[in-house]
Amino acid sequence: MALENIPAYKCIPGTGFVVDGFRESYAGPNVKGYFLSHAHADHYAGLSETWDNGVIYCSEQTARLIQHMDQLRIKKDLVRPLPMDTPVTIDGVEVTLVDANHCPGAVQFLFQLPDGRKYIHCGDMRFGEHLMGNEHLQRFVGADGVFLDTTYCKAKHQFPPQDEAVEHVASTMERLMSEEVNLRRLYIIQTYGIGKERVFIEVARRCKCKLYCSDRKRTVMECLDMPGINKDDIFTSNPRETPVHIVVWGFLGEAFPFFKPNFTKMEEYGKDMGADEVIGWVPTGWTYENKRNMFPVKKKGHCSIHLVPYSEHSSYNELQTYVKFLRPHEARS
Ligand SMILES: [Zn+2]
Known part of the structure; x- marks a missing residue:
């Protein structure tokens, strides 16, 4: 069932999963999993120590951060850390966390549905050549959709490595x-x-x-x-x-x-x-x-x-390289 009231770029099609969407108005019985890509405020907006809408899936570092940062202090039983580069099954969907080369703990989520559809949610990321060597990302070349961090999606945004x-x-x-x-x-x-x-x-x-x-x-x-x-x-x-x-x-x-x-x-x-x-x-x-x-x-x-010019987001050229590598059927941002 479609998740209503939640922006499409936060919802993984064919699942009840929401990525980086914690506003009270998003919560409901159709949400089967809350995923947090990393512990930056614009991504965890809506989370606070009173959070009680469901389990949050994230990396181990992010899990520690959201339990200990002053402004969050999420209850331990609502935080489910997942290992890196290891497929796990959640609500029938295979989920794999891979490095986003952004801040510590930041991940990209790879979702493979039971019908074979594949979606990549990049959260915030900085492209690096090493990502193309990741065997899990390689499995997602030609994915049905990629949700992309386009902070710098204009040609003027160039910066050094x-x-x-x-x-x-x-x-x-x-x-x-x-x-x-x-x-x-x-x-x-x-x-x-x-x-x-x-x-x-x-x-x-x-x-x-x-x-x-x-x-x-x-x-x-x-x-x-x-x-x-x-x-x-x-x-x-x-x-x-x-x-x-x-x-x-x-x-x-x-x-x-x-x-x-x-x-x-x-x-x-x-x-x-x-x-x-x-x-x-x-x-x-x-x-x-x-x-x-x-x-x-x-x-x-x-x-x-x-x-x-130290950026933890991809430059315009890097975004182009990443999309060329992934060759998705659809790119969303
Ligand atoms: Zn960020």
């Missing part, structure tokens, strides 16, 4: 630190609740220092898998222990639809920390739209902000 952006932040910060003579610089990295962790790890390694983050952020970090990394070596809860601070999204300025810096707030924070100069970093895909300077810097007084 993530490695290049991470390298740029770490090497620039390392150079700036080596220049400090009779000068105290404070480095501030602005991020969402989760995502961009690769930037933190590389900065800690190259600059040989820890990164300060709030207790709230640390709780989130504890939910994430970081193989080979001891989180105590990377993070500290003492802001005086390190010149590199992680701050919440919006701290350095609004990023959308174009970046508007908040130099006043930066300056005040720098003064509190006893810094002579404050250098901010905003990693986001939104900063780069075919501008000639790929790594722009905005300056005012003792403050400067580096806009870094």
